[in-house]
Amino acid sequence: MLNLISAKSKNVAFIKYKKSLSISVLYLLSLVTFGQGGFLEKDIKFEHFSEGLSQNTVSAIKQDKYGFIWVGTWSGLNRFDGVEFKVYERFRSDSTSLGNSYVFDIYEDLRGDLWVGTRDGLSKYNWGQDNFETIRNDPDDAESLSG
Numbered sequence: 001m002l003n004l005i006s007a008k009s010k011n012v013a014f015i016k017y018k019k020s021l022s023i024s025v026l027y028l029l030s031l032v033t034f035g036q037g038g039f040l041e042k043d044i045k046f047e048h049f050s051e052g053l054s055q056n057t058v059s060a061i062k063q064d065k066y067g068f069i070w071v072g073t074w075s076g077l078n079r080f081d082g083v084e085f086k087v088y089e090r091f092r093s094d095s096t097s098l099g100n101s102y103v104f105d106i107y108e109d110l111r112g113d114l115w116v117g118t119r120d121g122l123s124k125y126n127w128g129q130d131n132f133e134t135i136r137n138d139p140d141d142a143e144s145l146s147g
Contacts, residue, residue: 053073053085054089056073057073061106070106071085072105072106075101089101095134096132098134099132099134099135100119120134120137121137
Protein backbone atom coordinates (compact mmCIF):
# COMPACT_ATOMS: atom_id res chain seq x y z
CA MET A 1 0.00 0.00 0.00
CA LEU A 2 2.89 2.34 0.82
CA ASN A 3 4.36 1.74 -2.66
CA LEU A 4 0.98 2.54 -4.26
CA ILE A 5 0.75 5.90 -2.36
CA SER A 6 4.37 6.71 -3.21
CA ALA A 7 3.84 5.91 -6.88
CA LYS A 8 0.61 7.93 -6.92
CA SER A 9 2.28 10.98 -5.31
CA LYS A 10 5.15 10.76 -7.83
CA ASN A 11 2.60 10.63 -10.66
CA VAL A 12 0.74 13.68 -9.28
CA ALA A 13 4.02 15.58 -8.91
CA PHE A 14 4.98 14.72 -12.50
CA ILE A 15 1.56 15.86 -13.79
CA LYS A 16 1.90 19.18 -11.87
CA TYR A 17 5.42 19.63 -13.28
CA LYS A 18 4.21 18.85 -16.81
CA LYS A 19 1.26 21.26 -16.43
CA SER A 20 3.56 23.99 -15.07
CA LEU A 21 6.03 23.43 -17.91
CA SER A 22 3.19 23.60 -20.47
CA ILE A 23 1.93 26.90 -19.04
CA SER A 24 5.47 28.31 -19.09
CA VAL A 25 5.96 27.29 -22.72
CA LEU A 26 2.59 28.81 -23.70
CA TYR A 27 3.51 32.05 -21.90
CA LEU A 28 6.87 32.29 -23.68
CA LEU A 29 5.22 31.47 -27.00
CA SER A 30 2.67 34.25 -26.46
CA LEU A 31 5.48 36.72 -25.76
CA VAL A 32 7.22 35.79 -28.98
CA THR A 33 3.98 35.82 -30.97
CA PHE A 34 2.30 38.93 -29.57
CA GLY A 35 5.19 40.75 -27.90
CA GLN A 36 8.10 42.74 -29.19
CA GLY A 37 8.32 42.34 -32.93
CA GLY A 38 6.25 39.15 -32.92
CA PHE A 39 5.41 36.99 -35.89
CA LEU A 40 1.89 38.39 -36.24
CA GLU A 41 3.08 41.97 -36.67
CA LYS A 42 3.96 41.66 -40.35
CA ASP A 43 2.09 44.81 -41.43
CA ILE A 44 4.39 47.23 -39.58
CA LYS A 45 5.98 49.74 -41.92
CA PHE A 46 8.80 52.17 -41.19
CA GLU A 47 9.39 55.31 -43.18
CA HIS A 48 12.78 56.92 -43.38
CA PHE A 49 12.63 60.48 -42.07
CA SER A 50 15.47 62.50 -43.52
CA GLU A 51 13.90 65.92 -43.08
CA GLY A 52 13.00 67.55 -39.81
CA LEU A 53 16.01 66.91 -37.61
CA SER A 54 17.93 70.02 -36.62
CA GLN A 55 21.18 68.25 -37.52
CA ASN A 56 22.26 64.78 -38.70
CA THR A 57 24.67 63.97 -35.86
CA VAL A 58 22.54 62.26 -33.21
CA SER A 59 23.97 62.17 -29.69
CA ALA A 60 20.96 60.85 -27.72
CA ILE A 61 17.56 59.22 -28.26
CA LYS A 62 14.77 58.71 -25.71
CA GLN A 63 11.11 57.68 -25.93
CA ASP A 64 9.08 59.26 -23.13
CA LYS A 65 6.03 57.93 -21.28
CA TYR A 66 3.71 59.68 -23.77
CA GLY A 67 5.33 57.98 -26.76
CA PHE A 68 7.23 61.00 -28.09
CA ILE A 69 10.68 60.25 -29.48
CA TRP A 70 13.25 62.82 -28.35
CA VAL A 71 16.42 63.09 -30.44
CA GLY A 72 19.40 65.09 -29.22
CA THR A 73 21.81 66.43 -31.80
CA TRP A 74 24.77 68.80 -31.92
CA SER A 75 22.34 71.49 -33.02
CA GLY A 76 19.24 71.11 -30.87
CA LEU A 77 16.67 68.79 -29.34
CA ASN A 78 14.04 67.28 -31.63
CA ARG A 79 10.67 65.88 -30.55
CA PHE A 80 9.02 63.44 -32.94
CA ASP A 81 5.29 62.78 -32.48
CA GLY A 82 5.01 60.08 -35.14
CA VAL A 83 4.27 62.54 -37.92
CA GLU A 84 6.63 65.49 -37.64
CA PHE A 85 9.55 66.91 -35.70
CA LYS A 86 9.51 69.93 -33.42
CA VAL A 87 12.94 71.48 -32.86
CA TYR A 88 14.09 73.07 -29.60
CA GLU A 89 17.23 75.22 -29.69
CA ARG A 90 19.07 77.74 -27.51
CA PHE A 91 18.06 81.36 -28.01
CA ARG A 92 20.07 83.82 -25.91
CA SER A 93 17.14 86.23 -25.77
CA ASP A 94 14.82 83.55 -24.32
CA SER A 95 15.66 82.27 -20.83
CA THR A 96 13.09 79.46 -21.22
CA SER A 97 14.74 78.00 -24.32
CA LEU A 98 17.06 75.00 -24.21
CA GLY A 99 20.21 75.59 -22.13
CA ASN A 100 22.46 74.94 -25.14
CA SER A 101 21.79 73.49 -28.57
CA TYR A 102 24.57 70.93 -28.16
CA VAL A 103 22.71 68.01 -26.51
CA PHE A 104 24.70 65.27 -24.78
CA ASP A 105 22.01 63.17 -23.10
CA ILE A 106 18.25 62.83 -22.46
CA TYR A 107 16.79 61.29 -19.31
CA GLU A 108 13.25 60.77 -17.98
CA ASP A 109 12.94 60.47 -14.21
CA LEU A 110 10.37 58.42 -12.27
CA ARG A 111 7.94 61.37 -12.19
CA GLY A 112 8.04 61.65 -15.97
CA ASP A 113 10.16 64.81 -15.97
CA LEU A 114 12.41 65.03 -19.00
CA TRP A 115 15.98 66.20 -18.38
CA VAL A 116 18.33 67.26 -21.17
CA GLY A 117 22.07 67.38 -20.62
CA THR A 118 23.64 70.13 -22.72
CA ARG A 119 27.06 71.70 -23.07
CA ASP A 120 26.07 74.54 -20.70
CA GLY A 121 24.04 72.73 -18.06
CA LEU A 122 20.98 70.64 -17.38
CA SER A 123 17.59 71.62 -18.82
CA LYS A 124 14.27 70.35 -17.44
CA TYR A 125 11.38 70.29 -19.90
CA ASN A 126 8.21 72.04 -18.74
CA TRP A 127 5.33 70.00 -20.24
CA GLY A 128 2.61 72.56 -19.49
CA GLN A 129 4.35 75.49 -21.16
CA ASP A 130 6.46 73.64 -23.74
CA ASN A 131 9.70 75.26 -22.57
CA PHE A 132 12.72 74.64 -20.34
CA GLU A 133 14.20 75.58 -17.00
CA THR A 134 17.99 75.37 -17.10
CA ILE A 135 20.39 74.78 -14.23
CA ARG A 136 23.86 76.07 -15.04
CA ASN A 137 27.23 75.84 -13.38
CA ASP A 138 28.12 79.00 -11.46
CA PRO A 139 31.75 78.80 -10.29
CA ASP A 140 31.00 81.40 -7.59
CA ASP A 141 28.11 79.36 -6.13
CA ALA A 142 29.01 76.14 -4.31
CA GLU A 143 25.33 75.08 -4.48
CA SER A 144 25.13 75.22 -8.29
CA LEU A 145 25.58 72.42 -10.76
CA SER A 146 29.19 71.24 -10.75
CA GLY A 147 31.16 71.55 -13.97
